Amino acid sequence: MQKLLVTGGAGFIGSNFVHYVLEHTDAQVTVLDKLTYAGNRASLQGLDPARFTLVVGDICDAALVDPLVAEADVVVHYAAESHNDNSLHDPRPFLDTNIIGTYTLIEAARKHGTRFHHISTDEVYGDLELDDPARFTEATPYNPSSPYSSTKAGSDLLVRAWVRSFGLQATISNCSNNYGPYQHVEKFIPRQITNVIDGVRPKLYGAGENVRDWIHANDHSSAVLTIIEKGEIGQTYLIGADGEKNNKEVVELILTHMGLPADAYDQVIDRPGHDLRYAIDSSKLRSELGWAPQFSNFEQGLADTIAWYREHEQWWRPQKDVTEAKYKVQGQ
Numbered sequence: 001m002q003k004l005l006v007t008g009g010a011g012f013i014g015s016n017f018v019h020y021v022l023e024h025t026d027a028q029v030t031v032l033d034k035l036t037y038a039g040n041r042a043s044l045q046g047l048d049p050a051r052f053t054l055v056v057g058d059i060c061d062a063a064l065v066d067p068l069v070a071e072a073d074v075v076v077h078y079a080a081e082s083h084n085d086n087s088l089h090d091p092r093p094f095l096d097t098n099i100i101g102t103y104t105l106i107e108a109a110r111k112h113g114t115r116f117h118h119i120s121t122d123e124v125y126g127d128l129e130l131d132d133p134a135r136f137t138e139a140t141p142y143n144p145s146s147p148y149s150s151t152k153a154g155s156d157l158l159v160r161a162w163v164r165s166f167g168l169q170a171t172i173s174n175c176s177n178n179y180g181p182y183q184h185v186e187k188f189i190p191r192q193i194t195n196v197i198d199g200v201r202p203k204l205y206g207a208g209e210n211v212r213d214w215i216h217a218n219d220h221s222s223a224v225l226t227i228i229e230k231g232e233i234g235q236t237y238l239i240g241a242d243g244e245k246n247n248k249e250v251v252e253l254i255l256t257h258m259g260l261p262a263d264a265y266d267q268v269i270d271r272p273g274h275d276l277r278y279a280i281d282s283s284k285l286r287s288e289l290g291w292a293p294q295f296s297n298f299e300q301g302l303a304d305t306i307a308w309y310r311e312h313e314q315w316w317r318p319q320k321d322v323t324e325a326k327y328k329v330q331g332q
Contacts, residue, residue, distance in 0.1 A: 002027045005072035007059050007105065008079030010039035012183040013119070013175075013217055017078065018044065020221035022051060032068055033079065034058050042315050043182040059101035062108070069108035074115045074228055077105055080155075082121075083186055084148050085330070088272060091147035098151035099158070106162045106170070116170040117228050118159045122213070122238070123149035124174060127275035130209060135281035136174075138236045145273050156236075163234045171231040173224060175239040176280045179301065180217035181308045185316050186323045188212075189302070192251055192265075193309045194316055196258045200324075203332060206270035208248030211277035215241040216295035216305075223282075226291045240280025241293035250302075257303050268332045 004021060008014040009031030021027055030053045033039045044054060057064045059079050069075055079101060081087065081094040102118070109116040125136045126143030142157075144150040162168035179189045192202040223239040231237060245253075252262040285291050295301040309316060 002073045003071060004029045005032060005068050005075045006030070007032045007075070007077045007101075008039070009033055010035060010041060010043055010054070011078060012038070012043075012187070013178050013220060014078035015040075015043035015182045016180060016217035017076065017221040017224060018047070018052070020218060021225065022047060024225070027051070029053070030055060030068060030072065032057055032059060032065070037319075038082070038184050040182070040315070060096060060104050062104050065104050066108045066111070069105065069114050070112045072114055074117065075105060075109055076117050076119070076224065076228070077102065078119045080119075080152065082148060084146050085186075085271060085332075087147035087151075094147050094151045098148075098155050102155040102158055106159060106168055109170070110162060110166050110168050113169065115228070116159070116168060117224065117231075118156065118170060118172045119224065120156050120172055120174045121149065121152050122174050122176050122240075122278045122280055123275065124153040124156060125278075128277040128279060130211060130277050132277070135279040136238060137281045138238055138284060145275055169233050171227050171233060172236040173227055173239050174236065175220050175223070176213035176215050176241070176243070176278060178217045178220055179214055180305055181312070182315070183217075184323075185319050186326075188247065189250065189254070189305065190309060190316065191323070192254050193258075193306050194320055196254065196260065197310065197313070198320070202251050202254065202265040203268045203327070204247060204251050204265050205268060205274060205332070207267070208251065209246050209276075210274055211244055211246045211279070212250075213240050213278050213280050214243035214245060214250075214298055215239065215293065216301045219293040219295050222294070223285060223291050226289050227285070230289045237285045237289070238280050238282050239285060240282040241296065243298045244277075244279055245298060253299060253302055254306065257306050269330070271332075
């Protein structure tokens with residue numbers, strides 16, 4: 001039985017990973033989470049206390065991190081400040097968590113010889129033209145465009161340097177945009193779903209032509225577990241499910257699934273420096289490690305996600321008014 005330390009495990013992608021691990025393995029899981037606005041205890045309710053522990057604290061706190069890493073067989077590092085709009089408003093928390101926090105964790109992992117897996121994003125590669133047939137690969141040069149993506153790029157490079165300089169037993173994964181249960185209502189898909197539930201028209205940045213490569217959080221979780229079990233130390237693996245859709249298409253699908261006209265949305269001020277297109281080539285992960293996504297039909301996965309938000313209003317309702325008030329100030 002492995003002992004996993006999952007940082008950021010009360011956040012969206014991290015909590016989905018914790019649920020997935022407890023359902024599909026016999027591992028014990030300790031979550032370290034600061035419980036900022038993006039972390040939610042409710043996302044971890046009902047988990048087996050014999051196999052799950054929540055520690056509330058900051059990944060920048062070396063005195064807290066060190067003994068937790070020492071007790072773990074594997075550290076899975078999800079914790080990050082991750083919302084682009086927030087990074088444009090106040091970059092400093094992104095530097096603290098994404099750079100200093102990652103440094104603190106890899107130093108502890110180096111000290112104790114603990115296996116380390118670093119979760120990152122396709123946004124470190126910048127963006128592609130809308131009509132470009134190319135996709136991001138592990139060899140694509142980094143070209144981040146926001147404080148968020150630049151600090152994630154920096155954290156990736158720290159992990160790579162610690163592997164080379166200090167022999168850190170680490171792998172990295174860069175994943176495309178996730179959707180699914182437990183995602184904060186500030187994010188694109190849950191914001192639109194919860195707006196419709198509240199009788200409010202969805203909001204679309206600009207013309208909505210920006211393309212994202214969507215993957216269900218469960219598929220991200222299965223890929224990470226595959227990399228931990230089979231991945232080669234020092235390697236980077238891109239995770240994607242061939243789910244390219246532009247934002248306009250996604251909003252229209254949400255409206256259609258929820259019984260409204262496809263054009264019942266409002267266009268709002270676009271995000272500064274809004275990346276055009278992300279697209280992942282996950283062939284290395286698939287061919288070398290034998291992974292494949294289970295949610296290959298985006299429309300079905302989206303329908304399941306809509307149903308989850310309809311059925312779990314008590315989970316997202318406390319976050320909604322504050323989030324929408326913030327967007328209103330920004331004209332979005």
